[in-house]
Amino acid sequence: MPAGRTHGAPRIDGETLLAFGTRLRAWYRRNARDLPWRATRDPYHILVSELMLQQTQVSRVMEFYPRFLERFPTLEVLAAARETHVVAAWEGLGYYARARNLHKLSRAVVREGAAAWGDPPSNGRATLPPDAESLRRLPGVGPYTAGAVSSFAFERRAALVDTNVARLITRVFAPRLDARRARDQKRIWAITEATLPRTGKATWVHNQALMELGALVCTARVKRCGVCPLRRLCKTYQRRM
């Protein structure tokens, strides 16, 4: 098994990468929470959930997500709404730039989407582009959100790294890397990409599992190594032994 290409990051052998993914995804299948945005592949709904989840706890997003989508069920409805109404519906979640950007994005996609990203879908509804690179060009969409929408809505083989994922990846593979340093961020992305499975379908599970393990087991406050499926591979765990 060839070693994973991790661009300046520590070299990780292929067997370790394979074991990481297999254990991670098996754990997810047994332990995943039932969250509403995991039951859909609607790109707009997934984008809304991802933007809400930035800076906001899951329990709070659970309250706002269905309410927001009831009010603005499609990109077209959102694009037709006034910005003040969109921001008002976001009230209580904070970080209102997210709502403003989402509104701007809906207008850009409804206006230019089909022309910019190919034919409109058969049902005639405006949608988002499937690949992370095109998603990055939309207002308020950074590399994490682009990877999340591409993999969770379109089941593309796209990596994602947020704070939880960066913490998990560094603890397992490279405890010396610091996600606050730009140079190290690139390395963390490279390692995360090297862990991806071959198919987009498996990538959906893999990315959900990275997020879930970082949220439930390997958290910022506590490392629950005793119940962690990765402990045999984990450098941070090995250092503590």
Ligand code: SF4
């Ligand atoms: S073994 Fe511990 S430190 Fe390593 S990933 Fe699991 S919880 Fe985190």
